[in-house]
Each structure stands twice: as structure tokens, then as C-alpha cells.
Amino acid sequence: MNPGWDFHAIAPVIIITATIVAVLIADFFFEYRGRFRTQQIASLGVLAAMIPIITLAVDGGTREMFNGGFVVDPYSLVFQGFFLAAAYISMLLSVDYIGDGDYYQGEFYVLLLTSVLGMLVMSSARDLISIFVALETISIPTFVLAGWRKHDPKSNEAAIKYYLIGVMSSAVMLYGMSLVFGLTGSTLLSEIADKVRTLDSPLLIVAGFLTIAGFAFKVSAVPFHFWAPDTYEGAPTPVTAFLSVASKVGGFVALLSVVWFGFSPNSAMFQPVLWGLAAASLILGNLVALRQTNIVRMLAYSSIAQGGFILVPFAVASDGGAWTSSIQSVVIYTLIYGAMNLGAFAIVIALARRTRSAEITSFAGLGQYAPGMAIVMSMFLFSLAGVPPFAGWFAKFTMFRAALDANTPAATVLAALAAVSSVIAFFYYARVAREMWFHQPPEGADVHPIRTPVALNAAVVICAAIVIAVGVYPQLFARLGDLAAGG
């Protein structure tokens, strides 16, 4: 009954917990002017948590705890590394934004890190209850973060919508999970997998459907997406970047764990639902993004559509031995999506510091007075559209490879849909680029070169380096995908 503690395996989680406590305590004692220190402690903690991840990766092997409910293997390490990197970049984006507002800095980092803690646990969780607790640990702090600008009604609206939808999706998911437990008699994913192989009950389909519908809210897949654009627009932009990357990928990791480790022997439980979600997200996300005039709303719909691309491998996974390439594709796609989306948001934040606007027209003429920023922004946009030599092409490539490996009519139809929607997507990404390069800045606009804070520059440089490096030399992330898929 007494579980052995493997402190090496849970070191990243312990370090982040210690950092949360340290930031909270530091916030008590530093005077108003010294509050920026909380940000330094938080960043250091995130970097320190990277160390055990590297040592665990070098060590290799699989470490199990709590009767197999908490597992540290290459799959969880890849995602833990991703979440820490995404958290670090999100903090770089937040420093000046939150610092300028100059209030509640300590609390901001405590909540952000608590969400990250949930993500770390999520990557290792192999049990329905720990997955649920981890998902709530990810979500609850982000409800508060979305409403950070207390005096802005839009921010409040964002928080309330996100909160209500989050609670509702948890309820739906829990209902599904309770059915899964009722049918299989276990919350452990490996035991569920054993049971669903032989169990023949229509209720099993209902259980799978409800569980996945709950996750679909979290990853804002159509038709459960309607909260995302409003929340993304109203929340402070650095928080939006965090929500659209870290929190969304958290949902995908949960979905991948449940589907791969739990439901995989019975493909009827998840494939048709995920096929529908993927197809709807691809079509609706891309078409509605075409009509947006606000860059944050456009990126919100773009992230819904990108979510559709990530769901494609899920929907074809168990056909024709496509499991390995599907897992690889989900891992690679989420990693690349994180880098390019954070990069795009970094530029939006940098420009909004000058223009105080999030309209796409505020990008007009950027190429004339801030060519560096315009070049990098174009790079992120074309990467999101999937144009080589930027990383996005490789993400899309692995996605199509998984669909072709499956080689069923359903998979082929979905691949064709994905191909058509990536062409549509190119139009709205290119529209922002056209605004930057071929339009004149508006009359009376301040066209001095834009000075961006160091932290924001660092975030842009990190994201741009990843987008170029992986685009030119995709083996960098392909290896991570292999490792996660157990290759």
C-alpha cells in the first residue's frame, strides 16, 4: 500500500511546486517596487525544472508510480519539456505587459505556474482520476488569468465565458468517465484498454463520446469552439498566447493519453467522433477566420483550424497500422504549433504596445517602418499556413503521412478536406502579410522604428529559431516524435 517514491521521476513537479511556494512567499515580503523579482524566481524555477527532465531523458527507461497511474517515459518527458518551454516563453511575453499594468504580479506568476504544474502531471497521468485532476489544475488558474484586466468588461466577459464552459465541459467529461469506470471497473488506462477489447456494449460508445466531447471543449474543436474567440479576444494577449498554446496542448495530451493508452483497442469508441470533430474544425475554423478583422480573433479561429489538423491523426489512428505515425504526427504537430503560434502572438503583443489596437489594418505598412518585425511575422504566418522552409510544412507533412498510412476511404476523405482547408488558410495568413508589405501606414500613424523590450525580443528569437531550424532540418523534432511513440 505504501507507494515507493521515486524522487528523480517527480523532480520536475516538485521543483515547480517549490517555485510556486517561493513566488508566493517572495510576494509577501518584497516591497511594491521589488515585485519584478517574483518574475525572476518564476523563470528560474521553470528553467531549473528542465534539468531533471534532461537527466531523466538521458537515463532513459520507464518509471512507474502509484500502481501505474503516474508514468515517466519518453512520451511524458517530451510533453513536459514542451510545457516548460511554452511556459517560459509565455512568461517572457508577460513580463512587460503585466509589469506595465503594475499590479498583482506575484499572483499572476503563481497562477501561471499552477497551470503549468497541472500540465506536467497531465503528461505523466495514466489514470482517469489523475487526468481529471490535472486537467482541472490546468483550467482553474486560467479562468482567473483570463479576467486579469479587472476593470475591462471584455476581460470579465472572457473569464466568465471560459469559466462556465470549462465547468460544463468538466461535467460532461466526468459523466463519460463515470460510465467508463462503471463498464470497465477501473480508472487505470491500461486496465481500461484490456476491458474495452472484449466488452461489447452500446453504452461504451456513449461513454467514449461523452468523454471525448468534454475534451473537445478544452481543445476548442468545432462544434464546441464558440467560447474560444471571445475568450481569446477579451483576455490579456499574453494570457491568450498561453491559453492557445499551453492550455490547448494540455487538452490534446489528455485526449491522446486517454485514446492511446485507454480506448485504442476499440476504435469505434473514438474514431467516428474525432473524425467529425476534425472535419468540422477544419472547415469552420478556416472559413470563419477568412472574415475576421481583428488579428486576435483571426488567430483564435486559426488555432481552432490548427486543432482540426491535430485531430486528423486521431481520427485515422487505428486503421491499417497507422498508430505509430499518428502519435508521431500529434506530438510533432503540437510542438511546432506551439513555437509558431507563440511567435505570432509575440509580434501581436509587440505591435499592440505601439498601436494599442488589435485590428489587422493596424499592421498596414509595418514592412516600411519595422522591417525586422514584419519579416518575422510573415515567417510565423507562412509557417502556420504550412509553406516550406518554415516548420509548419513538416507538421502538415506528418499529418498527411498518418492519413495516408491509414489508407481507408474515411482517412482519404479527411486528408482531402485537410488539403483544401490548408489552401483556404493560406488566404487569411497571406492577407496579414499583404497588409504589412503592400499597404501604406495610415495617415498620422507613428512610423518611427518600434523598440521592443528585451524579454519580448528573446521570445521572438527563440520561436523564430525553432521555426527555421525545424523547417530546414525536421529530424530535430522527428526524433522527439519517434521517442514519444516508443520508437
Place this chain on the structure above:
Amino acid sequence: MTDYYREYLAVAVLIGAGLAMVGGMLGLGKLIRPTRPQPQKYVTYEAGSDPVGGWGQSNVRYYVYALLFVMFDVEAVFIFPWAVRLETLGVQSLISMIVFIVILALGLVYAWRKGVLRWA
């Protein structure tokens, strides 16, 4: 292939049953209840007071205490089952519980440092 998708009939039945139950009950209520409309009946219900503009019956400061109470409540939920099994669980669980209580107590320290505990 058709068998595969026919299993999804169960999902349709579940959704249909859910809609029918809510719709049926509300519809039945509408059919058999008497309707004598008065303006007061259309006011949003809020424990007897006017929902907007009226003064509330309780002091908003109690809200903070309710929140802090949750902290001790959660603590108790975990401490009782732990205490019953403490002898078999050993020293390791004692350390775990101390860490847990210290982290929870930080919440109280936070409230104290932010001046929430002052009745001002």
C-alpha cells in the same frame, strides 16, 4: 462498416432521451399549471429581495471568510481518513501531510499579508 456506425445509435438515443425528458417535463408543467400573470412573478428570484438596486441582507465581507473556510474544510477531509490509517502508513505519510498542511497554511498567510483578515 454499417454495424460500426450503428453503434452510435446509442448516442442518438441518449441525446434524444435527454431532450425528451427536459422538454416533456417543462411542457407538461406548462400544460397543467394555472397562469395568472402578475408583474412581481416576472422579477428574477433572489431570496425575496429586489435583484437589482436593493440592499443585500448580508455583508460582502463574510464572503472572504466563506472562502477561507473552504481551506480548512478541505484540510479536514484529507486529515480524517489519514489519521485513521496513520499507524500503518508510517513516517513517510506524516511528512507528506505536513507538507500538505504547510502549503494550505500559505493560503491563510496570504490572506493575512494582503490584509483580508482585518475587519475594516
